[in-house]
Structures are given as C-alpha cells and as structure tokens.
Amino acid sequence: MEKVKIIYHPKYLSDYPTASVESPERVKAIYDELKNDFEFVEPKPCSEDDLLLVHTPSIIKSVKINPLLFEVASLAVGGAILTSELAIKGDKAFGLIRPPGHHASPDHHWGFCFFNNMAIAMERLIRNNKIKKGLVLDIDLHFGDGTDNFFSSRKDMVVANIQASDRKSFVEQVKQVLEINIYDIIGISAGFDRYELDWGATLTTEDFEEIGKLVAINASKKCNGRCFALLEGGYYLPDLGKNVKALLNGMAYES
Template sequence: MKVIYHDDFCQCYTTDPAAASGRMEAVVEAISGRVDFLKAEPAEESDISAVHTESHIALVEREGLYDIAALAAGGAIMAAEIGMNEPCFALIRPPGHHASAGSAWGFCYFNNMAIALEKLKREGKIVKAFLLDFDLHFGDGTVNILERKEYVTIYNPSSCDRNEYLRDIEKKLSSASFDIIAVSAGFDNHREDWGGLLTTEDYKTIGHMVWKICQKKRCGCFAVLEGGYNHRVLGTNVLAFLEGIEGL
C-alpha cells in the first residue's frame, strides 16, 4: 500500500496535542516495511481557495502555519488521486475535519478531506462519494463545507456501544452508491485513547468493511489521518486499519 508522508510532519508546529512530538514517528515505526512511502507535496493555492475563504487563508498565513497546512492538504489530494485505483493512506498533519470554509478549531487549519474531494469532483474524476469519519469528535468542518453538496454522503458514527457502532458503519456503507470511499481516520476513540470505546482489532474490521464494499461496488478508497493522541497505541491502530483496507 502507498502511504503519503513527509518528514516535515514531525515538526512541532504548535503546542497542541496534534502536533506533539512522537505522534507521527510512532506511526512511521509501526508501518515501516509494510507500506511504500511517497513524499507529500503541498496543495496548490487554487485548490485551497476552492474550499476556504480568502480571509481564513490569510489568517493561517499570519499564524505561520500555511506551509505545513498546505503540505497536509496536498498529501490528502495525492492519496485521493491514487485512491481512485488502489487503497491509499495520507499520514499527514495538521488534521482537518474541524476546519470550515471560513474558520477552524480543534487543531485544524485547512480541511484536507474537503480539499481532496472537491478537487476530484471539480476535475470530473468522481460523481458520488461516501465519506466515513470515525474520529471520536464530530467532523463539523467537513459537514459545514460538504453537506449541502449533493455528491457527498457523510457519516459520523456515534454509538457508545462498540458492537452497534460497527454494525452501523457496515449498514451505512452498504446503503449507497458511489465512486470512492473517503475516510477521515481518527484513532482517538480507542480504549486507551480519549474515547475509550474501540479495540485495535475494530480498526482492522472497519478497514475490512471498506475493502469489501470497494470490491463489491468496484469503487476507489483513500483515508487521511485525523485524531489519535496516545502514541503508545496509535501506530498499531493505524497499521490495523491499513491491513483492513488492503483486504488482509
């Protein structure tokens, strides 16, 4: 599997938990030797401005975060484009699903997922998309940007019962027709992370659900990293998910 990554993502670009030292390194260590790393390239300004307002982009620039945020968005675009033909994962940061068109919070600056999907749609590469966001926190920014666009079906699972949570995902994935499955992959709902609900094996199960639907519907898939803050388990959780979307 191809994984989009850049050493600059190891920078401590702010003091928030998403930028904490060791987060990306833990994932790289866990998946090295199992994946092919491709170097992320920054998104074009035109791709960012197709989603975000001029004032918001200017704010990110003033905060000195434009370069790292654009690099993350570019990594998401690369994963989306590769994902049209084979599963691909964007190991990127800052995360993005709390970034709306004109504002952002929750350690996010640009909405990586929205930028990637909008580029695919704008270039005529997809007609319909299904977006699964299994981060612990509701992806409000992604919903704010994409909910009114008829080509995207967005699902944020929310059950507090893990078995019901998994059943709900499987049901939703089976209920729609689409050209690509996009996954905002946040691992902070793990039993040893903030949410305390899912097991490492559950992430493999979710990934395998995506793989099965892709096989059935002959569609593409890609995922981008969102949350996940316990470095001790983050790498193994990401690896489990990658094994799932590979069909292992």
C-alpha cells in the same frame, strides 16, 4: 494482497504552533510502526487554488501569519490530494499527515485543524470529474463539523459521522452506511481517539481492522475498490501505530 501506500513527508514532524496534545510524536509513532513494511510516497504542498476550493481568502490569510504552519498545513492538503488521486488510480492509500482537517470549515477552524484535507481532496475529485459522488466515513471520536458544514447542502457527497456508544453498534453503523449508500470512492477520516485506551474508550485494535475490511469489501463491490484514509485524531501514542496498521491491513483485504 496489495498493501496500502503511505503518503508522508518529514515536514509533518514540524513543531508548528498548536495544542501540545497534537504533537509531532503522533506521526512519528505511526511512521516508526509502518516504515519497514509499507511503500512511502512523498507529496508536494497544495496550491492556493486548491485551498480556495473549500476555504475563504480570510482564513487562508490567517494561517499564513505563521509561515511554518502554513507550509505544513499546505503539505497536509497536498498529501490528502495525492492520497485521493492514488485511490482513483486503483492504489489504496493512507495519508499519514498532520495537522488534521475535519474541524476546518470554509471560514473558521478549531480542534487542532487549519485546512480541511478531506473536503479539499474530495471537492477536487468532483471538480475534475474524477467522481460523481463520494462517501466520507468519519470514524474519529469527534464530530467532523468542518467536512459536514462544507458538504451539508450537497447531493454529490455523503458525510457520515459514526457516533455510537459501544463498539458493536459502532461497527454495525459503519457497515450500514457503507451498504445503504452509493458512491464512486470512500474516504475515511481516520481518527483513532475512539480507541479503548484513548479519550473515547470504545474501539479495540481488532475493530479498526474490521472497519478497514468493511470499507474494502464495499469498495470492491461498489466502486472498483477505490478507497483511501486520512489521519485525523488519535492521542494514545503507545498503540497509535498498531491501530493505524490494523486499519490499513483491513483496507488491503481482497474478497
């Protein structure tokens, strides 16, 4: 079983200005859990042209006011791009990146997000003719309004925000979305804040593994196994690494 590759840069541990809950310790906890078992790949920052695929010049300018924030946010986008490109080449991959991105719309951002990592990575694959149609599976507790806003009028991207009040119907909805749609790649906006001990108080560690497995099974049936995941939310530090590992073990499943 081929393991999922991890895209990571030490600068993701930077203490840029954001809400205290979106702390460097989040990425550190996951890194510590994965460091001995997985292969790590270091990304480069994205270019300004990459940012302009999704964002307006004015939002880019507003993030640039803080050079450290701009540097790390550009590295997160660069990490997302590399993660998606590895998936295109046939390597399943996970972007262990921060800041998260799914609340970043073309012209505004909130919720600890600055640039939309997932939207830029997917848009770049489309513009470069690497895919014709993609699926964004957003399993974060919060609705990924930024990604949804960017792709809302488009037929070449399905953005599925899974919202269910109990774990059984959540996993069932994930299954349905994966089965009814057609796509050339699956990108998981991987938030872990729906975990039973986190804010959402719903999903178990086993559920994250099951979701990863469902993605792997459908990716292998429909798109040559191409799938990747990008870190979004997740704030219960003691089990965050364990839950990420569960999702990645599920994604590595080969039927």
